[in-house]
Amino acid sequence: xxxxxxxxxxxxxxxxxxxxxxxxxxxxxxxxxxxxxxxxxxxxxxxxxxxxxxxxxxxxxxxxxxxxxxxxxxxxxxxxxxxxxxxxxxxxxxxxxxxxxxxxxxxxxxxxxxxxxxxxxxxxxxxxxxxxxxxxxxxxxxxxxxxxxxxxxxxxxxxxxxxxxxxxxxxxxxxxxxxxxxxxxxxxxxxxxxxxxxxxxxxxxxxxxxxxxxxxxxxxxxxxxxxxxxxxxxxxxxxxxxxxxxxxxxxxxxxxxxxxxxxxxxxxxxxxxxxxxxxxxxxxxxxxxxxxxxxxxxxxxxxxxxxxxxxxxxxxxxxxxxxxxxxxxxxxxxxxxxxxxxxxxxxxxxxxxxxxxxxxxxxxxxxxxxxxxxxxxxxxxxxxxxxxxxxxxxxxxxxxxxxxxxxxxxxxxxxxxxxxxxxxxxxxxxxxxxxxxxxxxxxxx
Amino acid sequence: xxxxxxxxxxxxxxxxxxxxxxxxxxxxxxxxxxxxxxxxxxxxxxxxxxxxxxxxxxxxxxxxxxxxxxxxxxxxxxxxxxxxxxxxxxxxxxxxxxxxxxxxxxxxxxxxxxxxxxxxxxxxxxxxxxxxxxxxxxxxxxxxxxxxxxxxxxxxxxxxxxxxxxxxxxxxxxxxxxxxxxxxxxxxxxxxxxxxxxxxxxxxxxxxxxxxxxxxxxxxxxxxxxxxxxxxxxxxxxxxxxxxxxxxxxxxx
Ligand SMILES: Nc1ncnc2c1ncn2[C@@H]1O[C@H](COP(=O)(O)OP(=O)(O)OP(=O)(O)O)[C@@H](O)[C@H]1O
Ligand SMILES: [Mg+2]
Numbered sequence: 144x145x146x147x148x149x150x151x152x153x154x155x156x157x158x159x160x161x162x163x164x165x166x167x168x169x170x171x172x173x174x175x176x177x178x179x180x181x182x183x184x185x186x187x188x189x190x191x192x193x194x195x196x197x198x199x200x201x202x203x204x205x206x207x208x209x210x211x212x213x214x215x216x217x218x219x220x221x222x223x224x225x226x227x228x229x230x231x232x233x234x235x236x237x238x239x240x241x242x243x244x245x246x247x248x249x250x251x252x253x254x255x256x257x258x259x260x261x262x263x264x265x266x267x268x269x270x271x272x273x274x275x276x277x278x279x280x281x282x283x284x285x286x287x288x289x290x291x292x293x294x295x296x297x298x299x300x301x302x303x304x305x306x307x308x309x310x311x312x313x314x315x316x317x318x319x320x321x322x323x324x325x326x327x328x329x330x331x332x333x334x335x336x337x338x339x340x341x342x343x344x345x346x347x348x349x350x351x352x353x354x355x356x357x358x359x360x361x362x363x364x365x366x367x368x369x370x371x372x373x374x375x376x377x378x379x380x381x382x383x384x385x386x387x388x389x390x391x392x393x394x395x396x397x398x399x400x401x402x403x404x405x406x407x408x409x410x411x412x413x414x415x416x417x418x419x420x421x422x423x424x425x426x427x428x429x430x431x432x433x434x435x436x437x438x439x440x441x442x443x444x445x446x447x448x449x450x451x452x453x454x455x456x457x458x459x460x461x462x463x464x465x466x467x468x469x470x471x472x473x474x475x476x477x478x479x480x481x482x483x484x485x486x487x488x489x490x491x492x493x494x495x496x497x498x499x500x501x502x503x504x505x506x507x508x509x510x511x512x513x514x515x516x517x518x519x520x521x522x523x524x525x526x527x528x529x530x531x532x533x534x535x536x537x538x539x540x541x542x543x544x545x546x547x548x549x550x551x552x553x554x555x556x557x558x559x560x561x562x563x564x565x566x567x568x569x570x571x572x573x574x575x576x577x578x579x580x581x582x583x584x585x586x587x588x
Numbered sequence: 589x590x591x592x593x594x595x596x597x598x599x600x601x602x603x604x605x606x607x608x609x610x611x612x613x614x615x616x617x618x619x620x621x622x623x624x625x626x627x628x629x630x631x632x633x634x635x636x637x638x639x640x641x642x643x644x645x646x647x648x649x650x651x652x653x654x655x656x657x658x659x660x661x662x663x664x665x666x667x668x669x670x671x672x673x674x675x676x677x678x679x680x681x682x683x684x685x686x687x688x689x690x691x692x693x694x695x696x697x698x699x700x701x702x703x704x705x706x707x708x709x710x711x712x713x714x715x716x717x718x719x720x721x722x723x724x725x726x727x728x729x730x731x732x733x734x735x736x737x738x739x740x741x742x743x744x745x746x747x748x749x750x751x752x753x754x755x756x757x758x759x760x761x762x763x764x765x766x767x768x769x770x771x772x773x774x775x776x777x778x779x780x781x782x783x784x785x786x787x788x789x790x791x792x793x794x795x796x797x798x799x800x801x802x803x804x805x806x807x808x809x810x811x812x813x814x815x816x817x818x819x820x821x822x823x824x825x826x827x828x829x830x831x832x833x834x835x836x837x838x839x840x841x
Contacts, residue, residue, distance in 0.1 A: 536676070539676050541638055541639070542675065542676045542678070544637075544660035545661075545663075546689075546690050546746060546750070547661050547665045547694055547750070548661060548693065549661050549693075552689070553661075556681055556686075556689070557678070557680075561680060562680075563679075563680035564679070564680060
């Protein structure tokens with residue numbers, strides 16, 4: 144580690160310490176709450192951990208410097224009108240809509256009318272103080288977080304504002320999604336927000352969570368440092384969608400983990416359109432046999448954007464399947480990174496794992512680094528992986544133009560066509576339509 | 589309608605077209621025959637504006653305008669249509685989106701409003717029926733997994749929607765069974781009119797029983813070496829191209 148980098152991050156920690164104290168000072172009576180005690184523990188932990196640098200293999204292409212040199216502030220979230228939400232809304236009354244403004248849950252703008260009684264949606268803070276959930280939260284969230292060696296996870300926990308706890312009991316099905324809209328606005332100092340969500344899906348239950356990350360101000364600068372954890376009890380089905388359209392100077396780090404128990408079915412879909420530096424760490428731990436995991440991703444980079452997706456699927460038990468498809472388009476001077484690790488342990492016989500990453504790189508200065516990694520220690524498995532990096536097929540462009548499409552129309556249709564293969568995996572129509580509209584808007588911008 | 593003068597074209601510095609002269613008047617049907625590799629597809633692609641081919645000499649006028657100066661899409665909107673010998677497959681582009689865009693682009697270019705959904709659907713279905721395809725094809729991706737015959741019929745469908753002034757058919761009849769061949773011929777014959785012309789590239793006299801051409805040209809080694817009426821096709825079918833090669837091969841080496 145170079146002395147310069149180390150110094151920088153030491154200063155970062157000191158700065159985060161000051162920020163923590165100033166947040167703490169504004170808490171009044173809440174500072175003795177168990178949730179804050181946990182935040183303090185996380186803050187202590189953060190001091191002992193190192194932020195990753197480009198010397199770490201998994202961070203080779205992404206530097207945190209830009210994110211960590213900022214002096215972050217905290218200020219009260221602004222009031223918003225319902226009309227300001229309109230562009231981000233998905234579906235109607237049937238959707239449970241939770242709105243977070245600069246990291247704080249805005250109850251007025253949220254809509255829980257569609258929430259069935261069986262579904263628990265509450266702040267983690269309250270869940271931790273609730274005798275019914277305390278043990279579960281401690282075992283599967285706070286202890287889990289404190290055991291992590293990621294400085295970014297510790298940082299999220301230390302600065303958590305309105306963490307979300309979702310619990311769907313056994314055998315219940317939520318047909319319509321829970322839609323979390325994370326809105327950011329421009330603030331005096333860059334804002335650090337720490338969205339977090341802990342989802343427990345009971346045996347044979349099913350639910351869908353959609354996270355939209357958006358900004359009201361195109362020039363807002365902020366850092367969303369996200370942590371999500373899903374625990375799928377046996378035979379549960381969970382779909383998680385991240386539709387990321389942050390401001391173009393914003394940063395996002397997304398740490399999402401799933402623990403999938405016997406016969407569970409977990410799908411993660413990540414759409415990355417916005418942000419200056421975006422990093423995903425998505426991991427699925429297959430905790431028993433018979434599980435299925437889907438990891439899908441679409442990324443579109445323009446200008447100076449940097450979008451990095453690290454995924455990990457841990458096949459530790461036999462008879463599990465996983466399917467991973469990431470596709471993206473990079474132009475201007477944008478950078479893309481894909482590092483997909485699939486680990487098939489010795490005992491994970493009959494594993495069926497498929498992984499593919501394909502990118503279109505449309506300008507000379509855009510770049511894609513891709514590294515599919517399949518590590519197989521079992522002998523009776525079906526695994527395949529591949530990566531391609533290419534340009535638009537000029538014969539196809541010519542074909543469309545010969546039918547009267549202008550150059551832009553032809554290229555935009557082919558780019559969209561390239562992504563369709565992934566977008567069509569979005570299982571709810573209204574979510575897919577939203578994702579497609581966002582993709583189209585990005586092509587046109 | 590189309591006037592080609594002394595057209596020379598290269599690909600990768602290799603000369604393929606070596607001085608083509610051809611006049612096509614409104615309402616005429618011309619057929620081009622010739623052995624493999626003689627430059628038929630090259631001519632078709634140069635006319636459609638494919639950039640890999642470099643025009644080194646000569647000129648082409650289409651509807652009074654300098655064709656070689658026009659963009660590919662401009663040529664199309666001006667009424668030039670090419671049915672490809674090998675249409676590309678484009679997974680991810682739905683047939684319905686593709687065909688709708690074709691129709692609306694043409695309408696916009698003519699200053700007309702875009703078609704409303706029900707009228708659009710009616711139009712598309714009518715033309716799909718014309719080439720005897722299943723309406724379900726609208727949901728498929730462009731040419732993806734289409735059989736050879738389906739691809740060719742799809743080209744005819746696009747031609748019918750585009751109502752071109754000049755349609756160039758590059759071996760649209762190759763590899764078709766007799767039913768598909770009749771469909772292709774019908775699609776052409778339905779469009780024949782006194783102000784629409786066709787340039788039909790084929791290897792087989794059979795097609796010309798269904799679409800009777802006004803003129804037949806033999807393209808050999810980048811030049812039109814012989815022109816005549818439909819009887820020439822019978823002669824070529826019977827005698828093959830060896831006599832053409834013997835007669836003209838020596839001169840060009
Ligand atoms: N992309 C290319 N690169 C190099 N040579 C090419 C290319 N395309 C065509 N050619 C060459 O140009 C010549 C003419 O090809 P063209 O396809 O025009 O022939 P054709 O008359 O259409 O033949 P066919 O009857 O087989 O369709 C051939 O010698 C061919 O090999
Ligand atoms: Mg040819």
